[in-house]
Amino acid sequence: MTKLQSFLTYLEFEKKVSSHTLTAYRIDLEQFLSFLQEEDKDVLLENATKAEVRVWIASLMEADLSPRSINRKSTSLKSFYKYLKQCGIIDIDPAKTVHVLKTSKRIPQYVKPQEMDNMLNGEVFDDSFEGIRDKLIFEFLYGTGLRANELLSIQVNDLDFYKNTVKVLGKRDKERIVPLHAVLVQQLKIYLSNRKEHQNPDLFLLQDGATLKYSQLYSIVKHYLELNTTAGKKSPHILRHSFATNILEKGAALNDVKELLGHANLSATQIYTHSSLQRMKKVHAQAHPRAKKKRV
The missing domain is CATH 1.10.443.10 (Intergrase catalytic core)
Structure with a gap:
């Protein structure tokens, strides 16, 4: 079982997150892995560095992704690497210093x-x-x-x-x-x-x-x-x-x-x-x- 699969299992059975949240975490982390593997096809998520995390976040901003979406992807990374650190798999959390972007207050839509x-x-x-x-x-x-x-x-x-x-x-x-x-x-x-x-x-x-x-x-x-x-x-x-x-x-x-x-x-x-x-x-x-x- 990969570290990503282990993390998703933890979210599903220990944290009891919804199926939609689980899917969002999986997609975000798979996207980050694809980004890492552009340079090295054999690289693993647990080997990512702080610099690589920062470059990925910057690439999302350059792609005009909304601050809300970027924050969600940042949260996925933070949760994943925090889990790896708690499990003793990594010593340094590469996503710990990622800052939350300012977002405009979203007014929920409703039916009249x-x-x-x-x-x-x-x-x-x-x-x-x-x-x-x-x-x-x-x-x-x-x-x-x-x-x-x-x-x-x-x-x-x-x-x-x-x-x-x-x-x-x-x-x-x-x-x-x-x-x-x-x-x-x-x-x-x-x-x-x-x-x-x-x-x-x-x-x-x-x-x-x-x-x-x-x-x-x-x-x-x-x-x-x-x-x-x-x-x-x-x-x-x-x-x-x-x-x-x-x-x-x-x-x-x-x-x-x-x-x-x-x-x-x-x-x-x-x-x-x-x-x-x-x-x-x-x-x-x-x-x-x-x-x-x-x-x-």
């Missing part, structure tokens, strides 16, 4: 509430098993703010219709209890009544009883968002953004939203305050007695 209401209250979804399931997917993601992987990990036994909650397994296997609103509960019961008896305990299934995969979930969400919304991005994650943004606009406390989303710290939740801040500025400008007065 009216567009979501029109889609979920209209005749977009048919009465077939797939149509009922697809509507439930949207009700669930938009009504709870779950990550796609969290949604797909839900099993029927995780549902509690007495308390109207669902047990969710989040990042690093951290469990949390998420409330379900009345419309979502109703849609869940409709789906379960149309879901044939299967030995598969997972909640979201295909018609034949197989577990719904992420690629299939992504295609479903993208299909309906393209037809029914003006959202720039059309992935399951934009529904998580929509959930957080919309409940903050309705007055939810930031710390409560943090708990609902399963964020480890409040700073991760604060990115969703952008639209509510704009709304508050507008209200302030319209309502404050001195806001409209001209300066003398």
